[in-house]
Amino acid sequence: MITLTVIAVSIAVLAAAEYAAVAARAAGSVARWSARLRYDDPERAAIRAEELSALLEQQAWNLLKLATALRFACAAVRVRAHRTVAGLYEQMAAVTADGRVVVKKMAVVAVAGGMALTAGVIAESALSGTPGGIEAGSGSVQGAVPDLDAALLPASALPGFQAEPAVTDLSFAELAAVCPAAGASQSAASAEATESFGASGSAGPDISETLLQSPPSAAGRLLTQLADTARVCEAFTLNVDGATLRVGMAREAFPVYGDGTVALRITVEMMGNSTVFDSDLVAVRHGGTVMLITATAPRLKPGLTRSAIAAAYARVTVLRATAAASRAHLAQISQTQWIITGVLVPSVAEAAIAVLASNASSTLARTASAVSSSQALGPGAP
Amino acid sequence: MSRPSRITGPLLDVSVCLLRARSHGDLVHGWLLMKQTGCSGPTVYGVLDRLEDCGWVTSRWEDLGPDTSRPRRRFYELTSAGLTGVRELLEHRRPEELRDIARRSHGGPVPRLAPGGAS
Numbered sequence: 001m002i003t004l005t006v007i008a009v010s011i012a013v014l015a016a017a018e019y020a021a022v023a024a025r026a027a028g029s030v031a032r033w034s035a036r037l038r039y040d041d042p043e044r045a046a047i048r049a050e051e052l053s054a055l056l057e058q059q060a061w062n063l064l065k066l067a068t069a070l071r072f073a074c075a076a077v078r079v080r081a082h083r084t085v086a087g088l089y090e091q092m093a094a095v096t097a098d099g100r101v102v103v104k105k106m107a108v109v110a111v112a113g114g115m116a117l118t119a120g121v122i123a124e125s126a127l128s129g130t131p132g133g134i135e136a137g138s139g140s141v142q143g144a145v146p147d148l149d150a151a152l153l154p155a156s157a158l159p160g161f162q163a164e165p166a167v168t169d170l171s172f173a174e175l176a177a178v179c180p181a182a183g184a185s186q187s188a189a190s191a192e193a194t195e196s197f198g199a200s201g202s203a204g205p206d207i208s209e210t211l212l213q214s215p216p217s218a219a220g221r222l223l224t225q226l227a228d229t230a231r232v233c234e235a236f237t238l239n240v241d242g243a244t245l246r247v248g249m250a251r252e253a254f255p256v257y258g259d260g261t262v263a264l265r266i267t268v269e270m271m272g273n274s275t276v277f278d279s280d281l282v283a284v285r286h287g288g289t290v291m292l293i294t295a296t297a298p299r300l301k302p303g304l305t306r307s308a309i310a311a312a313y314a315r316v317t318v319l320r321a322t323a324a325a326s327r328a329h330l331a332q333i334s335q336t337q338w339i340i341t342g343v344l345v346p347s348v349a350e351a352a353i354a355v356l357a358s359n360a361s362s363t364l365a366r367t368a369s370a371v372s373s374s375q376a377l378g379p380g381a382p
Numbered sequence: 383m384s385r386p387s388r389i390t391g392p393l394l395d396v397s398v399c400l401l402r403a404r405s406h407g408d409l410v411h412g413w414l415l416m417k418q419t420g421c422s423g424p425t426v427y428g429v430l431d432r433l434e435d436c437g438w439v440t441s442r443w444e445d446l447g448p449d450t451s452r453p454r455r456r457f458y459e460l461t462s463a464g465l466t467g468v469r470e471l472l473e474h475r476r477p478e479e480l481r482d483i484a485r486r487s488h489g490g491p492v493p494r495l496a497p498g499g500a501s
Contacts (some may be wrong), residue, residue, distance in 0.1 A: 047441075047456065048427065051412060054453035055423060058413045068423060075424030 027056050027065035030073050038076035040083075148193035148211045151289075151319050157311045161197035161207060179233030179249075205297030207308055211316070212290040216259075219290045223262045226283050227251065230264045237271075244271040255306065257313045258286035263305075280305040286316055385467060386432040389475070395419040396429045397468045398479050400439065400460050405487035411444070411455040430458060438464030 035049035052072060056065040155163045191213040198206050212219070230251045238245045246269045254263030266279040278300035284291045291312045295305045386393060399418045403410045410418075415426045433439035444455040460468060472480040 044431075050453055051456045052423075054411075054455045055413050055416075057452050071422060072424055072427075075422075075428070079428075 021062055023062040023066040024056075027062070027069035028053055030066070030069035031056055034069065034072040034076040037073075038079050147319075148191050148213055151211055151316050152193050152195045153197075153209050153308070153312055153315060155197060157315070158197055158207060158308060161199055164196050164198040164206070179229065179236055205295055205300060205304060207296075207304070208292075208294045209308070209312055210292040212292065214288050214290075216285075216288045219285045219288045220260065222290055223260050223283050223285050226262045226264070226281075238268075243273075245269065246271055252280065254282055254309075257284040257309065258317075260285045282309050284309060284313055286313070286320065289316055289320070291316060384436045386436050386438070388432070389471065390429075392419065392421045392425045393429045393432065394471070394475055395421060396426060396433070397471060398476065398483070400433075400458065401465070401468050401472070401480075402483050402486075404460050404465065405483055409457040409459065411457050413455070415458070433464065436467075437461060438467050440464075 031052035032049040035045045035052055039045040039048060052069070056068060059065045059068060155161055192210065194208065194210045196206065196208040212222070214222075230249045233247075233249050235246070235248050238247055248267040248269075250265050252263040252265040254261055261282065261284050263280065263282040266281060268277040268279065269275070270277075275298070277296055277298055279294060279296040280300060282293045282305055284293075291309065293305060293308045293312060295308060297304075396415055396419055399410060399415055402408075412423065412426055412430070415421075415430075416423055419426065421429075430439060430441075434441065438461060439458050440461050441456050441458045444457060446452075446454055469480065
């Protein structure tokens, strides 16, 4: 009985709507709204709105007009949703671009802080940290530096120095002959890059930077082995080109960077000549990335090695953070593809996209803030 | 010459109708295309959007007398570029329908298109 009543009332309402031409007026409104929703071009929207009104006139029944108009409305919502998703990609691209600007600004701050990072080169490296370049040169190591060569310090980061061929006077290989522990410190890294610098127009000091990429556990073992080297090979002699060198090695107090830092002071004395060379060897681990800095000079200037390590650490940190942020953006875009499926009311879709874009922007801001803080605090910052 | 971004079944249906109308000198509007193709209104207008965007179709308003109160209809027709493009498209995708159109309009078989679309 109730069912029959409901059916009867529905029929009566529909009949009234048909008779009173309410449905026809509603159809016209829905059709015009559909055209405005579907087309961004106002001229085309106006044309289609009038055209759809003419099309509805072809329908004999008012309720059919409304049904036709609703069909156009559904299609318009679907088109709008697709267009909004496309807009999301543009917004994400814009956010990523802003992030790169942040990285450039951070590089300028680093220069002001005495770390002498080059904004242009950092920005170039950041660009190579885009989604397509994350895996390049780093295998599948999560959080790895995207491009080790790009992460090396440029000569401009070390004022008064210029790039030179690698210094090989006191290599691990030669050390290994008399101190096996030093030989054991050589890592089977998955990727490696080296750059050497010499002071312009003088006999020293010389600085060398080596970046090693390997799984974090292997990188941790490298630092442990390096510390063992100083303990086992405290003093020994070495023959190089007919000269006898007396070598002393000791752990050196050094600020802690990243996940671990080992610093050695190596003193080399040429027998019968009383010439003494000091060499600092500092290794810093950041995840699976190990930065090795050596500085050598007859009288090593205090603070030189620390400045070089600070600059190298800041550079690697920026590149790792940029790569991580790019990964986060990719993940958010992927999530969005799942969220915005089917037909959504445009306002809901746009709201969801605004939230996602805001989240992406916040991620980059937090990344920038964290990197900036680590540079401002210097040693010991995570 | 640019082509529509996507070649779909409804696009081919609408193209056949537009080519047939042109060969007969008829004018077609959205409602007529819906009836002839059996496609829904949104689908037909989506196709017309794509054809207009690539320059294959042009449109103009219906001329109504001052005493007419109903909304104007909009007529669609193939441009010369669209004529070439549609013929080339149908030659590859629906050759039988292309020949049928030619038979009905000329009373004889349509010559095959040379490679590159020249007829």
